[in-house]
Amino acid sequence: MSEQPPLVLVVEDEPDLADLYAAWLGDEYRVRTAYGGQEALDEIDEADDEVDAILLDRRMPGLSGDEVLTAVRERGIDCRVAMVTAVEPDFDILNMGFDDYLVKPVTSDTLHETVEGLLRRGEYDTEMQELFSLTSKKAMLETEKSATELTDNEEYQRLTDRIEELRSRADESLEAVTETDDDFEKLFQEFDTDDAGAED
Template sequence: MSDDPPVVLVVEDEPDLADLYAAWLGGDYAVRTAYGGEEAIEELDESVDVVLLDRRMPGLSGDEVLVAVRDRGIDCRVAMVTAVEPDFDIVAMGFDDYLVKPVTREALADTVENLARRNEYDSGVQELYALASKKAVLESEKGRAALADSDEFRDLDERLSRLREELDEQVDELDEHDDFEGAFRDLSDGEDDDDEPEFDF
Protein backbone atom coordinates (compact mmCIF):
# COMPACT_ATOMS: atom_id res chain seq x y z
CA MET A 1 0.00 0.00 0.00
CA SER A 2 1.22 3.51 -0.78
CA ASP A 3 2.47 5.75 2.02
CA ASP A 4 1.15 8.79 0.15
CA PRO A 5 -1.84 10.50 1.79
CA PRO A 6 -5.25 9.92 0.17
CA VAL A 7 -6.24 12.48 -2.45
CA VAL A 8 -9.41 14.44 -1.67
CA LEU A 9 -11.15 16.54 -4.31
CA VAL A 10 -13.34 19.31 -2.88
CA VAL A 11 -15.97 20.45 -5.38
CA GLU A 12 -17.74 23.59 -4.19
CA ASP A 13 -18.83 26.70 -6.11
CA GLU A 14 -18.33 28.98 -3.09
CA PRO A 15 -14.55 29.51 -3.10
CA ASP A 16 -14.36 30.58 0.55
CA LEU A 17 -16.15 27.41 1.64
CA ALA A 18 -14.06 25.20 -0.65
CA ASP A 19 -10.88 26.75 0.73
CA LEU A 20 -12.13 26.29 4.30
CA TYR A 21 -12.76 22.58 3.71
CA ALA A 22 -9.32 22.29 2.13
CA ALA A 23 -7.72 23.99 5.14
CA TRP A 24 -9.54 21.65 7.53
CA LEU A 25 -8.33 18.56 5.68
CA GLY A 26 -4.94 19.70 4.42
CA GLY A 27 -2.95 18.35 7.34
CA ASP A 28 -3.95 14.75 6.68
CA TYR A 29 -4.77 14.58 2.96
CA ALA A 30 -3.58 15.77 -0.43
CA VAL A 31 -6.43 18.17 -1.16
CA ARG A 32 -7.45 19.57 -4.53
CA THR A 33 -10.20 22.12 -5.01
CA ALA A 34 -12.58 22.67 -7.90
CA TYR A 35 -14.82 25.74 -7.85
CA GLY A 36 -17.50 24.28 -10.10
CA GLY A 37 -18.65 21.20 -11.97
CA GLU A 38 -16.66 21.77 -15.14
CA GLU A 39 -13.45 22.26 -13.16
CA ALA A 40 -14.24 19.12 -11.18
CA ILE A 41 -14.42 17.08 -14.39
CA GLU A 42 -10.97 18.37 -15.35
CA GLU A 43 -9.54 17.39 -11.95
CA LEU A 44 -11.03 13.89 -11.93
CA ASP A 45 -8.62 11.06 -12.51
CA GLU A 46 -7.67 7.69 -11.05
CA SER A 47 -5.54 9.29 -8.33
CA VAL A 48 -8.59 10.75 -6.54
CA ASP A 49 -9.66 8.72 -3.51
CA VAL A 50 -12.49 10.83 -2.07
CA VAL A 51 -14.71 13.51 -3.61
CA LEU A 52 -16.65 16.03 -1.52
CA LEU A 53 -19.33 17.22 -3.90
CA ASP A 54 -21.79 20.09 -3.67
CA ARG A 55 -25.08 19.31 -5.42
CA ARG A 56 -26.37 22.74 -6.40
CA MET A 57 -23.85 24.53 -8.60
CA PRO A 58 -24.27 26.76 -11.67
CA GLY A 59 -23.44 25.10 -14.96
CA LEU A 60 -22.67 21.46 -14.31
CA SER A 61 -24.49 20.35 -11.16
CA GLY A 62 -23.11 18.03 -8.52
CA ASP A 63 -25.56 15.36 -9.61
CA GLU A 64 -24.14 15.54 -13.15
CA VAL A 65 -20.56 15.39 -11.84
CA LEU A 66 -21.50 12.31 -9.82
CA VAL A 67 -22.83 10.60 -12.95
CA ALA A 68 -19.59 11.47 -14.77
CA VAL A 69 -17.51 9.97 -11.94
CA ARG A 70 -19.40 6.69 -12.09
CA ASP A 71 -19.59 6.61 -15.91
CA ARG A 72 -15.81 6.97 -16.09
CA GLY A 73 -15.42 4.05 -13.70
CA ILE A 74 -13.24 6.06 -11.33
CA ASP A 75 -12.92 3.98 -8.18
CA CYS A 76 -13.37 6.67 -5.54
CA ARG A 77 -15.80 7.33 -2.74
CA VAL A 78 -18.13 10.33 -3.04
CA ALA A 79 -19.86 12.33 -0.31
CA MET A 80 -22.47 14.91 -1.24
CA VAL A 81 -21.88 17.98 0.96
CA THR A 82 -24.84 20.18 0.24
CA ALA A 83 -27.63 22.44 1.45
CA VAL A 84 -30.11 20.40 -0.61
CA GLU A 85 -32.34 18.47 1.76
CA PRO A 86 -32.27 14.79 0.77
CA ASP A 87 -35.37 13.37 -0.87
CA PHE A 88 -36.17 9.87 -2.06
CA ASP A 89 -34.39 10.54 -5.36
CA ILE A 90 -31.08 9.94 -3.54
CA VAL A 91 -31.81 6.20 -3.46
CA ALA A 92 -30.87 5.91 -7.14
CA MET A 93 -27.78 8.11 -6.87
CA GLY A 94 -24.27 6.65 -6.80
CA PHE A 95 -22.80 8.45 -3.80
CA ASP A 96 -21.40 6.90 -0.61
CA ASP A 97 -22.42 9.44 2.03
CA TYR A 98 -24.53 12.58 2.37
CA LEU A 99 -23.85 15.60 4.58
CA VAL A 100 -26.31 18.47 4.90
CA LYS A 101 -24.74 21.92 5.27
CA PRO A 102 -23.63 23.51 7.45
CA VAL A 103 -21.08 20.86 8.38
CA THR A 104 -18.60 20.97 11.23
CA ARG A 105 -14.90 20.37 10.89
CA GLU A 106 -15.23 17.18 12.93
CA ALA A 107 -18.09 15.82 10.80
CA LEU A 108 -16.20 16.52 7.58
CA ALA A 109 -12.98 14.97 8.86
CA ASP A 110 -14.80 11.87 10.15
CA THR A 111 -16.60 11.45 6.84
CA VAL A 112 -13.40 11.69 4.79
CA GLU A 113 -11.59 9.30 7.12
CA ASN A 114 -14.40 6.75 6.85
CA LEU A 115 -14.62 7.05 3.07
CA ALA A 116 -10.86 6.72 2.63
CA ARG A 117 -10.97 3.56 4.72
CA ARG A 118 -13.82 2.16 2.62
CA ASN A 119 -11.58 2.22 -0.45
CA GLU A 120 -9.80 -0.76 1.09
CA TYR A 121 -13.01 -2.82 1.22
CA ASP A 122 -14.46 -4.94 -1.55
CA SER A 123 -17.37 -3.70 -3.64
CA GLY A 124 -20.01 -5.57 -1.64
CA VAL A 125 -19.00 -3.95 1.64
CA GLN A 126 -18.73 -0.54 -0.05
CA GLU A 127 -22.27 -0.92 -1.37
CA LEU A 128 -23.50 -1.98 2.07
CA TYR A 129 -22.10 1.19 3.64
CA ALA A 130 -23.54 3.37 0.87
CA LEU A 131 -27.04 1.87 1.22
CA ALA A 132 -26.91 2.10 5.01
CA SER A 133 -25.88 5.76 4.74
CA LYS A 134 -28.81 6.56 2.44
CA LYS A 135 -31.21 4.81 4.78
CA ALA A 136 -29.87 6.70 7.79
CA VAL A 137 -30.08 10.06 6.00
CA LEU A 138 -33.68 9.49 4.92
CA GLU A 139 -34.70 8.24 8.35
CA SER A 140 -33.25 11.39 9.92
CA GLU A 141 -34.94 13.74 7.44
CA LYS A 142 -38.29 12.09 6.75
CA GLY A 143 -41.20 11.20 9.00
CA ARG A 144 -42.39 7.65 9.52
CA ALA A 145 -45.46 8.15 7.34
CA ALA A 146 -43.39 9.43 4.42
CA LEU A 147 -40.97 6.51 4.75
CA ALA A 148 -43.83 4.01 4.89
CA ASP A 149 -45.41 5.50 1.76
CA SER A 150 -42.20 5.52 -0.29
CA ASP A 151 -41.60 2.72 -2.79
CA GLU A 152 -37.99 3.94 -3.14
CA PHE A 153 -37.35 3.63 0.58
CA ARG A 154 -38.95 0.20 0.71
CA ASP A 155 -36.78 -0.98 -2.19
CA LEU A 156 -33.70 0.49 -0.46
CA ASP A 157 -34.52 -1.33 2.77
CA GLU A 158 -35.01 -4.62 0.90
CA ARG A 159 -31.72 -4.23 -1.02
CA LEU A 160 -29.91 -3.50 2.22
CA SER A 161 -31.38 -6.58 3.90
CA ARG A 162 -30.51 -8.83 0.94
CA LEU A 163 -26.95 -7.51 0.77
CA ARG A 164 -26.47 -8.03 4.52
CA GLU A 165 -27.65 -11.63 4.17
CA GLU A 166 -25.31 -12.24 1.23
CA LEU A 167 -22.34 -10.78 3.09
CA ASP A 168 -23.21 -12.75 6.23
CA GLU A 169 -23.17 -15.94 4.16
CA GLN A 170 -19.79 -15.02 2.69
CA VAL A 171 -18.40 -14.34 6.17
CA ASP A 172 -19.75 -17.69 7.41
CA GLU A 173 -18.09 -19.45 4.47
CA LEU A 174 -14.80 -17.68 5.19
CA ASP A 175 -15.04 -18.64 8.87
CA GLU A 176 -15.57 -22.29 7.92
CA HIS A 177 -12.62 -22.09 5.52
CA ASP A 178 -10.44 -20.52 8.22
CA ASP A 179 -11.49 -23.22 10.71
CA PHE A 180 -10.50 -25.91 8.21
CA GLU A 181 -7.18 -24.23 7.46
CA GLY A 182 -6.48 -23.83 11.17
CA ALA A 183 -7.20 -27.52 11.84
CA PHE A 184 -5.01 -28.52 8.90
CA ARG A 185 -2.17 -26.31 10.19
CA ASP A 186 -2.48 -27.85 13.65
CA LEU A 187 -2.17 -31.34 12.13
CA SER A 188 0.78 -30.30 9.99
CA ASP A 189 2.58 -28.59 12.87
CA GLY A 190 2.28 -31.73 15.00
CA GLU A 191 3.87 -34.17 12.56
CA ASP A 192 7.53 -34.98 12.05
CA ASP A 193 9.04 -34.23 8.67
CA ASP A 194 9.53 -37.96 7.87
CA ASP A 195 6.23 -39.21 9.29
CA GLU A 196 2.84 -39.42 7.69
CA PRO A 197 0.12 -37.62 9.65
CA GLU A 198 -1.93 -39.87 11.86
CA PHE A 199 -5.72 -39.58 11.87
CA ASP A 200 -8.02 -41.08 14.47
CA PHE A 201 -11.41 -42.06 13.08
Protein backbone atom coordinates in the same frame (compact mmCIF):
# COMPACT_ATOMS: atom_id res chain seq x y z
CA MET B 1 10.11 6.28 0.49
CA SER B 2 6.64 6.32 1.99
CA GLU B 3 3.50 6.34 -0.09
CA GLN B 4 1.75 9.64 -0.69
CA PRO B 5 -1.30 10.50 1.42
CA PRO B 6 -4.71 9.92 -0.21
CA LEU B 7 -5.91 12.61 -2.61
CA VAL B 8 -9.18 14.37 -1.74
CA LEU B 9 -10.95 16.62 -4.25
CA VAL B 10 -13.13 19.35 -2.72
CA VAL B 11 -15.79 20.59 -5.14
CA GLU B 12 -17.59 23.70 -3.89
CA ASP B 13 -18.69 26.83 -5.78
CA GLU B 14 -18.08 29.09 -2.77
CA PRO B 15 -14.27 29.55 -2.88
CA ASP B 16 -13.98 30.58 0.79
CA LEU B 17 -15.80 27.44 1.89
CA ALA B 18 -13.81 25.20 -0.47
CA ASP B 19 -10.57 26.68 0.84
CA LEU B 20 -11.73 26.20 4.43
CA TYR B 21 -12.46 22.51 3.82
CA ALA B 22 -9.06 22.18 2.14
CA ALA B 23 -7.35 23.81 5.12
CA TRP B 24 -9.12 21.46 7.53
CA LEU B 25 -8.04 18.38 5.60
CA GLY B 26 -4.63 19.53 4.42
CA ASP B 27 -2.76 18.28 7.48
CA GLU B 28 -3.64 14.65 6.69
CA TYR B 29 -4.36 14.46 2.96
CA ARG B 30 -3.34 15.84 -0.39
CA VAL B 31 -6.20 18.18 -1.27
CA ARG B 32 -7.25 19.77 -4.54
CA THR B 33 -10.10 22.24 -4.89
CA ALA B 34 -12.51 22.88 -7.74
CA TYR B 35 -14.89 25.87 -7.67
CA GLY B 36 -17.37 24.41 -10.17
CA GLY B 37 -18.56 21.24 -11.84
CA GLN B 38 -16.55 21.44 -15.06
CA GLU B 39 -13.44 22.41 -13.10
CA ALA B 40 -14.01 19.32 -10.97
CA LEU B 41 -14.04 17.03 -14.02
CA ASP B 42 -10.91 18.75 -15.33
CA GLU B 43 -9.17 18.14 -12.00
CA ILE B 44 -10.21 14.48 -12.07
CA ASP B 45 -8.82 14.10 -15.61
CA GLU B 46 -5.60 15.84 -14.61
CA ALA B 47 -5.21 13.65 -11.52
CA ASP B 48 -5.21 10.58 -13.80
CA ASP B 49 -7.27 8.25 -11.57
CA GLU B 50 -5.41 9.25 -8.42
CA VAL B 51 -8.43 10.84 -6.71
CA ASP B 52 -9.39 8.70 -3.71
CA ALA B 53 -12.34 10.71 -2.38
CA ILE B 54 -14.52 13.60 -3.57
CA LEU B 55 -16.46 16.03 -1.38
CA LEU B 56 -19.11 17.31 -3.75
CA ASP B 57 -21.55 20.21 -3.46
CA ARG B 58 -24.91 19.54 -5.19
CA ARG B 59 -26.18 22.98 -6.11
CA MET B 60 -23.66 24.77 -8.34
CA PRO B 61 -24.09 27.03 -11.38
CA GLY B 62 -23.30 25.40 -14.70
CA LEU B 63 -22.59 21.73 -14.11
CA SER B 64 -24.39 20.66 -10.93
CA GLY B 65 -23.02 18.25 -8.35
CA ASP B 66 -25.57 15.66 -9.47
CA GLU B 67 -24.23 15.91 -13.04
CA VAL B 68 -20.63 15.66 -11.85
CA LEU B 69 -21.50 12.57 -9.84
CA THR B 70 -23.17 10.97 -12.87
CA ALA B 71 -20.11 11.73 -15.01
CA VAL B 72 -17.76 10.25 -12.41
CA ARG B 73 -19.74 7.02 -12.23
CA GLU B 74 -20.22 6.77 -16.01
CA ARG B 75 -16.48 7.13 -16.50
CA GLY B 76 -15.91 4.27 -14.09
CA ILE B 77 -13.67 6.36 -11.84
CA ASP B 78 -12.90 4.28 -8.77
CA CYS B 79 -13.28 6.74 -5.91
CA ARG B 80 -15.67 7.33 -3.07
CA VAL B 81 -17.97 10.38 -3.15
CA ALA B 82 -19.71 12.29 -0.35
CA MET B 83 -22.25 14.99 -1.15
CA VAL B 84 -21.66 18.00 1.13
CA THR B 85 -24.62 20.25 0.50
CA ALA B 86 -27.34 22.51 1.85
CA VAL B 87 -29.91 20.51 -0.15
CA GLU B 88 -32.07 18.44 2.21
CA PRO B 89 -32.19 14.80 1.08
CA ASP B 90 -35.32 13.53 -0.66
CA PHE B 91 -36.23 10.20 -2.24
CA ASP B 92 -34.28 11.19 -5.36
CA ILE B 93 -31.06 10.29 -3.51
CA LEU B 94 -31.99 6.60 -3.82
CA ASN B 95 -30.93 6.64 -7.47
CA MET B 96 -27.71 8.59 -6.92
CA GLY B 97 -24.30 6.96 -6.84
CA PHE B 98 -22.76 8.65 -3.80
CA ASP B 99 -21.32 6.94 -0.73
CA ASP B 100 -22.27 9.45 1.97
CA TYR B 101 -24.40 12.59 2.35
CA LEU B 102 -23.71 15.54 4.63
CA VAL B 103 -26.03 18.50 5.12
CA LYS B 104 -24.30 21.85 5.66
CA PRO B 105 -23.07 23.34 7.84
CA VAL B 106 -20.41 20.74 8.67
CA THR B 107 -17.61 20.84 11.23
CA SER B 108 -13.95 20.01 10.81
CA ASP B 109 -14.41 16.84 12.88
CA THR B 110 -17.35 15.70 10.75
CA LEU B 111 -15.41 16.31 7.55
CA HIS B 112 -12.41 14.35 8.83
CA GLU B 113 -14.61 11.46 9.97
CA THR B 114 -16.39 11.42 6.61
CA VAL B 115 -13.17 11.30 4.58
CA GLU B 116 -11.74 8.62 6.86
CA GLY B 117 -14.91 6.58 6.41
CA LEU B 118 -14.87 7.02 2.62
CA LEU B 119 -11.27 5.85 2.38
CA ARG B 120 -11.94 2.86 4.61
CA ARG B 121 -14.96 1.89 2.51
CA GLY B 122 -12.77 1.95 -0.59
CA GLU B 123 -10.89 -1.04 0.80
CA TYR B 124 -13.96 -3.27 0.75
CA ASP B 125 -15.40 -5.17 -2.19
CA THR B 126 -18.24 -3.91 -4.37
CA GLU B 127 -21.08 -5.43 -2.32
CA MET B 128 -19.71 -4.01 0.94
CA GLN B 129 -19.39 -0.57 -0.67
CA GLU B 130 -22.99 -0.82 -1.87
CA LEU B 131 -24.11 -1.81 1.63
CA PHE B 132 -22.36 1.24 3.14
CA SER B 133 -23.92 3.54 0.55
CA LEU B 134 -27.46 2.18 0.92
CA THR B 135 -27.27 2.22 4.72
CA SER B 136 -26.22 5.87 4.61
CA LYS B 137 -29.16 6.73 2.32
CA LYS B 138 -31.59 4.85 4.55
CA ALA B 139 -30.40 6.71 7.64
CA MET B 140 -30.66 10.10 5.91
CA LEU B 141 -34.21 9.44 4.69
CA GLU B 142 -35.33 8.18 8.10
CA THR B 143 -34.08 11.44 9.59
CA GLU B 144 -35.98 13.58 7.08
CA LYS B 145 -39.16 11.60 6.33
CA SER B 146 -42.12 10.47 8.44
CA ALA B 147 -42.83 6.78 9.00
CA THR B 148 -45.89 7.08 6.73
CA GLU B 149 -43.89 8.63 3.89
CA LEU B 150 -41.32 5.85 4.16
CA THR B 151 -43.92 3.09 4.28
CA ASP B 152 -45.72 4.49 1.22
CA ASN B 153 -42.58 4.77 -0.91
CA GLU B 154 -41.87 1.70 -3.05
CA GLU B 155 -38.26 2.69 -3.73
CA TYR B 156 -37.60 2.94 0.01
CA GLN B 157 -39.07 -0.54 0.50
CA ARG B 158 -36.80 -1.91 -2.25
CA LEU B 159 -33.87 -0.18 -0.57
CA THR B 160 -34.69 -1.87 2.73
CA ASP B 161 -34.99 -5.27 1.05
CA ARG B 162 -31.64 -4.82 -0.71
CA ILE B 163 -29.94 -3.84 2.55
CA GLU B 164 -31.26 -6.97 4.23
CA GLU B 165 -30.04 -9.08 1.33
CA LEU B 166 -26.55 -7.55 1.46
CA ARG B 167 -26.39 -7.81 5.24
CA SER B 168 -27.29 -11.47 5.05
CA ARG B 169 -24.43 -12.06 2.62
CA ALA B 170 -22.10 -10.03 4.84
CA ASP B 171 -23.09 -12.16 7.85
CA GLU B 172 -22.27 -15.29 5.90
CA SER B 173 -18.88 -13.84 4.94
CA LEU B 174 -18.22 -12.83 8.54
CA GLU B 175 -18.90 -16.36 9.74
CA ALA B 176 -16.22 -17.57 7.37
CA VAL B 177 -13.60 -15.37 9.02
CA THR B 178 -11.86 -17.41 11.68
CA GLU B 179 -9.85 -14.62 13.31
CA THR B 180 -11.01 -11.30 14.74
CA ASP B 181 -10.89 -8.62 12.07
CA ASP B 182 -10.95 -5.02 13.30
CA ASP B 183 -12.13 -3.78 9.90
CA PHE B 184 -15.22 -5.99 10.05
CA GLU B 185 -15.94 -4.77 13.59
CA LYS B 186 -15.68 -1.15 12.44
CA LEU B 187 -17.92 -1.89 9.48
CA PHE B 188 -20.75 -3.29 11.56
CA GLN B 189 -20.32 -0.60 14.21
CA GLU B 190 -21.02 1.96 11.46
CA PHE B 191 -24.22 0.13 10.49
CA ASP B 192 -25.34 0.05 14.13
CA THR B 193 -24.58 3.76 14.50
CA ASP B 194 -26.57 4.61 11.35
CA ASP B 195 -29.55 2.60 12.53
CA ALA B 196 -29.43 4.06 16.03
CA GLY B 197 -29.29 7.57 14.64
CA ALA B 198 -32.24 6.87 12.39
CA GLU B 199 -34.37 5.72 15.30
CA ASP B 200 -33.72 8.84 17.41
